[in-house]
Amino acid sequence: MNFQPLIGLYFISPLWTSQALDSSDYVLQFATPGDRVTLKCGLPSIGSCSSVNWTVKNWLWNKDEVVTAGKVTHLKENKYHLLKDCSLEIPQMQRDDAKLYTCESGALNSSVSLQFLDITEKTSPAEGTIELHCSLSKSTGFDSCKTDKDIHINWTTEDDVPITGNRFRFENPSVGLSKLIITRKLTDHHRIWKCQIMQNGEVEASGSYRTTVRDGLEEVFTAVGESVSLLCRNTSSLRLGDRIEWTLNNKMLSDLVPENGQTNTSHVIKDSSLVISKLTPMDAGDYQCMGSSDEQRVLHRIRVHTLHVAANTQPLKGNLSLICVLTCAEICEENFNLTWSGSNQERWQGRLFHVNNTLINELLLPVWPVSSDAITCSVYREGSKMASKSLSSVKSLQTLAWLCLPLGVLLCAAAGGSFIHWKTKRNKDLSTESADELSDISMNHVYDVVQDEEVQQPGQLKREVATTDDGFYNLLQPVN
Structure with a gap:
């Protein structure tokens, strides 16, 4: 028997199906493992689902009917559900579900190409690296990566922030395959990386992958x-x-x-x-x-x-000094950053510097900022927000403080002195202190460090820094 015609047909058939499907008369849909997927029928004016058939075609172009006259076939009842609007539901997406699905009613038909989004890790990457691959499955003999439907792949952090930095590299062998190559760190252990499928500028699907690092943290x-x-x-x-x-x-x-x-x-x-x-x-x-x-x-x-914030006043300048401190386990890495923002999302630039195992950001503002009721300091790692801590003003005390101003500095100073005396006496009478109060007191040494750092800065005058135990600090309350 001569097998050559059969072999020729075997290799020609996928090419023919690719050309047949490489058009704009189907809808692309993406899913990840375990997803509940709903495939819309897409036919206008369907009177009843009893006239609807659903068929599935695999890469060999074999046709399998899963819904006949509005009912799921007996052998497919555990795999598919037909919904009231004639959509086909797959309760749990699996790899081999990436196929071409066609809804038919009479002479009308509408097709959906279901694509499988897959993230894998290369088992033998280059020394000192982690290599992740994000790809789309092939469906019914044609490669979705070759489609003209404006598809591309993005890599982001867990909170959808684009991945940037010198230790990251991207390779894109095709539209449907992207590689993320990471210079490995011990702290990449149990970090989550996301792959997004973009179509016409919109996120159509995303998957995530958690990396593990031997002896990592x-x-x-x-x-x-x-x-x-x-x-x-x-x-x-x-x-x-x-x-x-x-x-x-x-x-x-x-x-x-x-x-x-x-x-x-x-x-x-x-x-x-x-x-x-x-x-x-x-x-x-x-x-x-x-x-x-x-x-x-x-x-x-x-x-x-740990992230901590505290406030301190400078009576001579009338400014409020806000201090945000990130205490690191060992050293604060270069990709850590501290940023101040207000309730209206306005961002302020403070003065950032390292002291031993701490990262400090000092922000000088008017004592009563008009634009924000709460001021927040956030810590970012490689552009992704990791934690936040806020200070909020007490409006009633704020108003009282402003009313004092027309009465003269002397009266306000006397009132402030009385308040400090009362607070000092009260603190002596307390037998225990809360953890927050202890934390605020422990911030005193940070103010001293900030003051010393400013003295060393050229062109800056040394300024007196009050302790956190004054009356103005008590007008600002930490918000957890």
Whole structure:
């Protein structure tokens, strides 16, 4: 028997189907694994679904009827549902569902090419890199990447911010395939990267991928005064008799003694997570979740950075000094940034500098900013917002302060002095202080550092900095 005609037909058939489908008479639709997908019939004026048939064609151009006369065929009942508007529903998208679907009613028909969005990680990337691939599946013998429907792929962070920076590189071998090549860092552990399918400038579908790095650290940013739960991952590898223990900077948490009479604010819950209530800057550091029996094994590592804001007045200049401090576990990396903004989304440029393991942004504003009731400092990592902390003014006290001005400086000074005296006496009478108050007091050394830094700046005059214990600071309340 001569097989040559058959072989020729085998290779020609996909080319023929590609040409047949490479037109504008079908709709492209995208989905990711596990999605619930609804394919619209797209036919006008359908009187009843009883006249509707749905067919599916695979890459060999085999035709499979899944809906006949308005009813799902018996063998496809678990796979497809026919909705009231005659749409075809796939409850859970799988890879082999990427096919051409056609809705027919009489002489009319409408087709949907369902594309599968897939993100994979290259198993053997270049040394010191992570390589992710985002691609669209091939459907019914034609490559959607060759379509003229203005499709392209974007890479973003978890919160849809475009990925930028020197450690990222993109390769696009085709319209339907894009590669993200990352210069690996330990803190890329458990980071989420997103791939977006764009058509005519609109996001049609997106998928996400979480990377793992051997001996890596999950990075967490949180605001002082808030609570955080640190998840102990990989507990499935625990052996019989293992118990969960947590360390901070390689010291057992159970052995750490709180400073300044503070109570222990961390505890382990049933799922082995570590819960820290009302964080302070001292809670920044590297945490480890460990399984311990005869020997200790590290299950998961988490690096925690804390964000804090405070206000300070400068009576001689009439300005309000706002200080935003990011306390890093080790060092604050170059891709970290602190930004001030108001409730009207206005952004202010402060003065940014590093001091040891802290990143500080000082902002000078009029004591009572007119344009904003709340002022927020946010920390960004590689352009993506990670955490925020706000200060909000108390309007009644603000109004009272302004009413004092016409009465003269002397009266206001006397009133302010009385208030400070009352607050000082009250603080002495208190037997305990809240975590927020302790955090504010601990900010005093930051003001001293800021003052010292300004003295060293050429062309700037040294200015007196008041403590956070004055009356003006109490007109601003932190908002968690």
